[in-house]
Amino acid sequence: MAVTVPGLPFQFCLQDSASGAQGFMFKSTHDAYIFDGIASTVTKITDTDYPAVTVPGVAFLDGYFFVMDATATIYNSGLELPLSWNSLNFIQCEAEPDAGVAIAKYQNYVVGFGQWTTQFFYDAANPAGSPLSPIESSTIQVGCANGYSVVQFDDKLVWMGNCREKGRSVYACDGSMSPMQISDPSISRILNADSLAEVYSWGAGFNGHSLYVLSLVTSGITLVYDFSTKAWSHFTRRVASAKTVSALSQVNGVATATSTAHGFADGDEVTHSGAGQAGYNIATNITYIDADHYNYEVAAATISPATGTITATGSTERYFDLTYYANVAGKDVVQGATDGIIYEVLGTSYQDNGVSIDVTGRTTIFDAGSVDRKAIGSAEIVGDKVAATALLRWSDDDYATSNKYRKIDLAATRARIRRLGSFSRRSYEIRHTANTPFRVEALEIKGE
Numbered sequence: 001m002a003v004t005v006p007g008l009p010f011q012f013c014l015q016d017s018a019s020g021a022q023g024f025m026f027k028s029t030h031d032a033y034i035f036d037g038i039a040s041t042v043t044k045i046t047d048t049d050y051p052a053v054t055v056p057g058v059a060f061l062d063g064y065f066f067v068m069d070a071t072a073t074i075y076n077s078g079l080e081l082p083l084s085w086n087s088l089n090f091i092q093c094e095a096e097p098d099a100g101v102a103i104a105k106y107q108n109y110v111v112g113f114g115q116w117t118t119q120f121f122y123d124a125a126n127p128a129g130s131p132l133s134p135i136e137s138s139t140i141q142v143g144c145a146n147g148y149s150v151v152q153f154d155d156k157l158v159w160m161g162n163c164r165e166k167g168r169s170v171y172a173c174d175g176s177m178s179p180m181q182i183s184d185p186s187i188s189r190i191l192n193a194d195s196l197a198e199v200y201s202w203g204a205g206f207n208g209h210s211l212y213v214l215s216l217v218t219s220g221i222t223l224v225y226d227f228s229t230k231a232w233s234h235f236t237r238r239v240a241s242a243k244t245v246s247a248l249s250q251v252n253g254v255a256t257a258t259s260t261a262h263g264f265a266d267g268d269e270v271t272h273s274g275a276g277q278a279g280y281n282i283a284t285n286i287t288y289i290d291a292d293h294y295n296y297e298v299a300a301a302t303i304s305p306a307t308g309t310i311t312a313t314g315s316t317e318r319y320f321d322l323t324y325y326a327n328v329a330g331k332d333v334v335q336g337a338t339d340g341i342i343y344e345v346l347g348t349s350y351q352d353n354g355v356s357i358d359v360t361g362r363t364t365i366f367d368a369g370s371v372d373r374k375a376i377g378s379a380e381i382v383g384d385k386v387a388a389t390a391l392l393r394w395s396d397d398d399y400a401t402s403n404k405y406r407k408i409d410l411a412a413t414r415a416r417i418r419r420l421g422s423f424s425r426r427s428y429e430i431r432h433t434a435n436t437p438f439r440v441e442a443l444e445i446k447g448e
Contacts, residue, residue, distance in 0.1 A: 002044075004030040009148065009200075009324075013058040013065065013105075015082065025065050025082055027058050032067070034082045049087040051075055056147030057113075059105035062123045064131060066110050068093075072100035074112055074121070076130055091130035093119045095139040102147030106157040106173060109135070113144035116164060120177055138177050145191070146199045149214060153203035156227070158182075158212045160191060160199075167192045170214070170225065182212075182225055187232055194219045200323035206332050207347040215319050222320035237322065238315035238355045245272070245312050248280055249305035255280060255298045256289070259312055264294055267391045267405040269356055269433040270314040272296075276307040285391060285433060286314075287404055315355045350435045359432045363443065365398060367425045374423060377448040380416035381430065382441045387411050388434035392443075396423045405431065416444075 008028035015023050015034075022037030030053060032045040051069045059066040065077040072093035078084035093100065093112040102113040110121045110132055118140040124133035142161040144150060145168045149160035161171040161179070168191040170183035183191065198217035203210070210227040213235065222235040247258035257272075264270060266288035275281050279302030287295040322334040322343060332345040341353065350357050368374055381390055391405035408415050428445075432438040 003028065009056075011056060011058055012326075013060050015060055015065075021080060025058055025060070027054065027067065029054050029056065032058075043083060045083055045085070047083065047085040049075075049085040055100050055102050055113075057103040057150060059103055059110045061105060061108070061110055062131070064123075066103060066105075066132075068100045068103040068112055070100050072098065072112060072114050074103065074110065074130065074132065076132070079131075088128075089130055091121065091132045091134075093117075093134075095119050095134070098143060101144040102150045102159070104150050104152050104157060106152055106177075107155070109177075111157065113147065113150065113159065115162060116141070116143040118142055118144065118179075135177075140177075140179055142171055142179060146196045148199040149201045151201050151203040151212060154205045154210050154227075156203065156210070156212075158201075158203060158225075160201075160214065170212070172212070172227075174227070182230075184232065187223060190216070190219065190221065190223065200337065202323065202325035202334070204325050204327070204332055204345075206345060213320065213325075215321065215323055217319065220319045224320075235320035236317050236358065237320050237352060238317050238358050240313055240353075240355050241316045242311050242313045245274075245310035247305065248272075248275060248310055250280075250298050250300075250302050251304070253297055253300035253302075255296050255302075255306075257286075257294055257296070257310075257312060258292060259294070260292050262292065262294065262312065262314070263316065264288065264312075264314045267393075267431050267433070268314050269358075270294075270296070270312050272310065272312055274308050274310045277303045279303075280306045280310070285389065285405070285407070315358075317358065350437060356433045356435050359438050361430045361440070363428045365425050365427045366445075371424050375448040376420035376422070376426075376445055378416050378418045378446045379420055379428070380414060380444040380446075381408055381410065382444055383410070383415070384437060384439045385411055385415075386434075386436045386438070388432070388436040388438075390415070390438070391431040391433075392417065392428065393431075394420070394423075394426050394428045396426050398425065399427060402429065410436075420445075 010026045012026045023035045054067045063079045068074045075090045096117040098114040098116045104111045112119045120135045120138040121132040145160040145162040151158045157173040169181050169188045171179040194216040195218045200215040203212045212225045215222040224233045224235050243259045243262045245257050245259045270286050271283040279299045284296045321337045323337040324335040388410050390408045393402045393405045395402045
């Protein structure tokens with residue numbers, strides 16, 4: 001398949017036709033194709049009246065495909081003729097004189113997103129020109145900051161909005177044409193700080209949750225909104241990274257590894273292999289010493305020093321670069337933007353391509369209503385009992401620094417640690433990296 005501008009992302013739109021035609025249209029901002037589901041053929045749209053450059057998105061309504069260009073002009077194909085386009089078949093988004101940014105379908109409407117406004121259109125069955133007419137009372141004084149942020153799923157339309165006064169925020173139409181702002185000030189600050197040079201988004205419902213996933217590649221962050229809990233979270237993905245271990249020895253069950261510029265952080269899960277003594281070849285959470293050294297626990301009887309060609313495989317954290325979503329035969333699948341691998345999203349899988357999914361939870365700062373020093377006798381994780389270890393650390397200086405992680409056995413009757421010292425103001429961080437489920441109800445703190 002030849003494309004005019006390689007590398008541009010494609011959007012897909014199903015053809016639900018009364019004529020019995022089956023297939024879909026897929027397009028970038030410079031190319032468009034029709035897949036015929038009956039003949040199993042792919043045909044490029046070459047009609048000279050098809051706009052040379054379009055904004056992200058494509059919509060299908062009542063037998064017509066619709067695209068939009070940067071002048072906020074919406075063009076449509078012929079009725080049941082997706083390869084046929086006429087330059088006279090168009091309608092303008094003209095509620096405000098702003099540029100076109102994206103187009104989408106929502107319920108039984110075509111939605112045109114401008115830079116500062118959003119307009120809804122319905123099929124008026126006009127005998128000439130565009131079949132669409134605007135719903136005059138439905139124009140929204142919120143535009144779209146980036147066309148690739150627009151997602152329609154589960155009777156929802158979600159996008160990164162743009163307002164002259166408030167800047168960027170995330171908005172959603174959920175069952176109506178009245179949008180609600182779903183981003184809080186902290187999320188809006190992240191959106192306004194990004195260059196929007198590269199943006200991915202998708203939405204899906206699984207395991208009882210409806211999620212809107214927004215990746216800002218320049219900032220290296222993926223923001224996820226859960227419509228079920230009405231909460232934002234931060235998704236990351238860890239990718240395997242192998243390092244050479246030049247020296248490895250142990251004293252009293254604590255192994256010290258030397259690996260130049262290893263890049264691991266405190267608490268990272270690292271898999272060791274290649275040592276002539278099997279006791280060193282384990283996957284475990286490490287304790288950071290410095291840029292070239294770290295510790296991990298081994299059996300005290302393990303012969304020291306280790307021999308062999310030793311490798312330490314950890315992982316590096318990046319934004320959640322699983323950025324293209326589809327539901328195929330009842331399966332939720334996503335594609336990696338950088339590796340091209342197709343992954344199935346499963347609620348029963350706790351690894352991603354062999355790398356354990358890293359979960360981190362951080363509390364707000366706690367001071368018990370005073371600046372007096374408080375002594376903590378124990379901290380207990382209340383949650384499911386699983387054969388795994390969780391890590392706990394804390395910060396007493398408003399997140400600036402933290403102590404080293406301490407391990408908590410999640411299979412223990414009381415999954416807790418003792419002697420947590422004293423503090424005036426403290427926040428806690430829980431981390432889980434094992435290939436097991438992890439569900440926590442609370443972190444219970446008790447004084448001495």
